[in-house]
Amino acid sequence: MGRRCGAVGGLTDAVLELAGVVAGYGGSDVLQGVDLAVDRGSITCIVGPNGAGKSTVLRTISGLLRPRKGTILLDGRQVGGLAPWEILSMGVAQVPQSGALFPSLSVRENVLMGAYIHRRDGALLRERYLRVEDFVPFLRERGDDRAGNLSGGQRRFVEFARCLMLDPHLVLLDEPSLGLDPGSLARVFDLIGRMHDDGKTIVLVEQNVRLGLAVATRAVVMENGRVRMTGDPADILGNPAIAELYLGGTVRRVDAPGAERTAEPEGSADRAAP
Numbered sequence: 565m566g567r568r569c570g571a572v573g574g575l576t577d578a579v580l581e582l583a584g585v586v587a588g589y590g591g592s593d594v595l596q597g598v599d600l601a602v603d604r605g606s607i608t609c610i611v612g613p614n615g616a617g618k619s620t621v622l623r624t625i626s627g628l629l630r631p632r633k634g635t636i637l638l639d640g641r642q643v644g645g646l647a648p649w650e651i652l653s654m655g656v657a658q659v660p661q662s663g664a665l666f667p668s669l670s671v672r673e674n675v676l677m678g679a680y681i682h683r684r685d686g687a688l689l690r691e692r693y694l695r696v697e698d699f700v701p702f703l704r705e706r707g708d709d710r711a712g713n714l715s716g717g718q719r720r721f722v723e724f725a726r727c728l729m730l731d732p733h734l735v736l737l738d739e740p741s742l743g744l745d746p747g748s749l750a751r752v753f754d755l756i757g758r759m760h761d762d763g764k765t766i767v768l769v770e771q772n773v774r775l776g777l778a779v780a781t782r783a784v785v786m787e788n789g790r791v792r793m794t795g796d797p798a799d800i801l802g803n804p805a806i807a808e809l810y811l812g813g814t815v816r817r818v819d820a821p822g823a824e825r826t827a828e829p830e831g832s833a834d835r836a837a838p
């Protein structure tokens with residue numbers, strides 16, 4: 565059974581800690597007091613139904629949304645309310661849920677925009693771009709193509725590459741599996757694994773619960789603007805209450821992408837199997 569929420573911190577070395585965060589849009593509060601601790605070096609996967617507040621949590625962490633209450637500690641420093649460029653300069657980069665690229669610009673131009681805050685340091689940009697090409701070889705073949713001519717999976721690689729231009733230590737990924745075919749899915753999740761091996765801490769929001777929890781080292785379940793449960797991914801995936809709520813029935817363990825599929829539970833609620 566996953567640990568009940570509210571036990572903020574209490575992890576060995578939290579790179580990010582949210583305590584009692586309230587945030588929202590216009591007159592309404594979407595986040596109703598979010599407590600979340602992200603352990604350094606983890607892949608923390610946030611799951612939950614549509615409208616639970618998953619993307620709003622990422623927007624609040626990255627400074628796109630100001631918290632109305634509560635604290636956000638990044639490496640122990642209070643960052644709630646800082647501007648997005650300040651959060652970027654602290655090594656936190658996000659791949660948003662959709663529409664992040666400029667379709668009329670080339671792949672290379674889109675990727676270089678990821679290091680806009682270093683635009684005056686040509687040597688750094690060249691060094692970073694070469695390193696990102698090693699991570700995402702696709703850039704070598706298609707660097708001059710317009711981003712608007714790419715497939716969904718190819719665009720996702722460009723979005724990841726742009727995020728990596730900052731050499732972030734904390735990466736926020738919002739639904740990377742959205743709309744991808746199985747082949748692209750496996751390649752994107754392979755890239756996530758390589759980023760993790762490279763020492764990056766990853767916060768992964770996923771509607772594809774099985775896929776997200778298969779690669780995660782920690783699971784967080786959100787519902788109605790709050791963290792409902794946190795714990796070991798296998799415990800959460802095996803929790804009947806969670807399976808009922810978000811997976812439409814009992815769920816068997818699955819392995820990371822590329823492993824043979826286990827039998828799909830009848831009527832599973834999450835997105836079609838990868």
Ligand SMILES: Nc1ncnc2c1ncn2[C@@H]1O[C@H](COP(=O)(O)OP(=O)(O)OP(=O)(O)O)[C@@H](O)[C@H]1O
Nearest residue numbers: 589594612613614615616617618619620621661771
């Ligand atoms: N830009 C916005 N302006 C106003 N309301 C918003 C905005 N973005 C999200 N909301 C509202 O905030 C609530 C939470 O949205 P959020 O995008 O965080 O959910 P989510 O968990 O990411 O959902 P999904 O799985 O569908 O992406 C929803 O009710 C949504 O309608």
Ligand SMILES: [Mg+2]
Nearest residue numbers: 618619620661
């Ligand atoms: Mg979302």
